[in-house]
Amino acid sequence: MSTAAAAEATVSTWKVDPAHTNAHFKVKHMMISNVKGEFTSVTGSLEYNEADISKSKVEATIDANSINTRDAQRDGHLKSADFFDVEKYPTLAFRSTGIQSNGGGDYTVTGELTLHGVTKTVAFDVNDLTAPAKDPWGNIRIGLEATAKINRKDFGLVWNAALETGGVLVGDEVQITLDAEFVKG
Numbered sequence: 468m469s470t471a472a473a474a475e476a477t478v479s480t481w482k483v484d485p486a487h488t489n490a491h492f493k494v495k496h497m498m499i500s501n502v503k504g505e506f507t508s509v510t511g512s513l514e515y516n517e518a519d520i521s522k523s524k525v526e527a528t529i530d531a532n533s534i535n536t537r538d539a540q541r542d543g544h545l546k547s548a549d550f551f552d553v554e555k556y557p558t559l560a561f562r563s564t565g566i567q568s569n570g571g572g573d574y575t576v577t578g579e580l581t582l583h584g585v586t587k588t589v590a591f592d593v594n595d596l597t598a599p600a601k602d603p604w605g606n607i608r609i610g611l612e613a614t615a616k617i618n619r620k621d622f623g624l625v626w627n628a629a630l631e632t633g634g635v636l637v638g639d640e641v642q643i644t645l646d647a648e649f650v651k652g
Contacts, residue, residue, distance in 0.1 A: 481649035495638030504536035549626040607651035
């Protein structure tokens with residue numbers, strides 16, 4: 468087998484398991500506490516290069532309409548033109564552009580995040596990348612946790628309200644946490 472064929476053999480394709488993948492976020496509310504939410508519809512793929520993980524690639528798409536903060540009124544506002552404008556921008560997307568090992572099984576995945584029609588480079592810290600394991604039905608799975616912080620205003624999400632006591636209703640910094648499970652094949 469040639470060197471090129473050997474390298475090719477170490478690349479495999481994986482699909483996001485939407486039933487076991489969560490996309491969460493949290494943002495400061497009234498400068499007092501954090502409000503957490505999630506997107507319940509996540510799809511994506513991973514091109515996993517076992518020989519050189521830095522050559523792996525990941526893509527993910529989130530249905531913006533699947534936002535859930537456990538408050539229907541707030542969810543409706545977040546779906547409106549004040550925030551995500553889901554009618555105009557129905558998806559959020561991420562496409563990796565680079566993966567760096569930080570040692571100890573931790574990685575930084577850099578890529579293009581498109582949110583509200585704006586694309587910016589974002590770096591996710593990835594840890595808990597599990598070794599491939601076979602499930603009871605014979606599927607091979609891997610999982611990971613990824614976190615990033617973004618400034619929502621960088622993506623055109625600028626709506627806010629001033630508080631009588633000073634400060635604002637919605638914080639600018641948003642923490643994103645992804646718990647992803649992928650199935651080989």
